[in-house]
Amino acid sequence: MIQEILDRRAAAVIEANKYMALGTVGDDGLPWVTPVYFTPDGHDRFYWASSPNSLHSRNVAERPDVSIAIFDSTVPIGEASAVYFRAQAALVPDDELEACATLFSSRYAELRAYTADQLRDELRLYCARATEHWVLVTGGDPEYGTGRDSRRPVWA
Template identity: 60%
Template sequence: MTQEILDQRAAAVIDANKYMTLGTICADGTAWVTPVYFTPDGHSSYYWASSPESVHSRNLARDPRVSIVIHDSSVAIGKASAVYLTAIAELVPAEELEDRAAFYSSRYPELRGFEVDELREPEGLRLYRANSLDHWILIRGSDPDHGTGTGTDSRHQVWPT
């Protein structure tokens, strides 16, 4: 399997899913994970809206390092595909908020678009962005090209820098 095929598989997983699992670091060093619906901007940035009072948002205010996994939990056991990534998260800066809010909500017609004022104080949501550092794709152990030949899955880097 070529790097191009691995990259295409990873892009397909990202494009096909609306939820990602966001992992943040609590003050005591423990992990906190939460699902959020997201909009990808290629494979470099991932956007979501959350309350600044949520556990993960408070964690990000203290430590912006995140881990993310994007996967389809509806597939049969043993058929999973997933993309893992590490990133640095931030609040979307005020000067980018209008454009990025429109971009974020464009993936979700059911949201009817966020008004920028809904994402500023005193309202309860903010727009966040994770800027990716590294990506990997999960390859099933039984994959004919990159599998381990066992039941052990492996991760392969995609979009290497």
């Protein structure tokens, strides 16, 4: 029962937020984190559009291992909710681009609808496929808190 509740909490964080912090590593071995707006496909695939010339895109091309954090930074301190992921990221393959472009554009009314052709040039569509998932449990959580913030696995 506890696992089911934590899974639902994690899903709610994904649905409630438009941006994720994407962590990549450069060829110099240094980390780089950038915010990207995203469209989820369930809890294990996350799509975003970026220039292939951006630093995080170049990093993904060389090193597909990424980390992701999704959270609401507007809540008061101590009331945070967040999910964390380890994932493999890559360009969406051409044979999947049409369907994925439609999915990506469907989440935001304010976002123009991108066609597959528009995501083959100046902007490219990327997908991160989560390999590990966690949800934040704050130390003061009335049900599961331990006095310290912790990460709990979800969708295991």
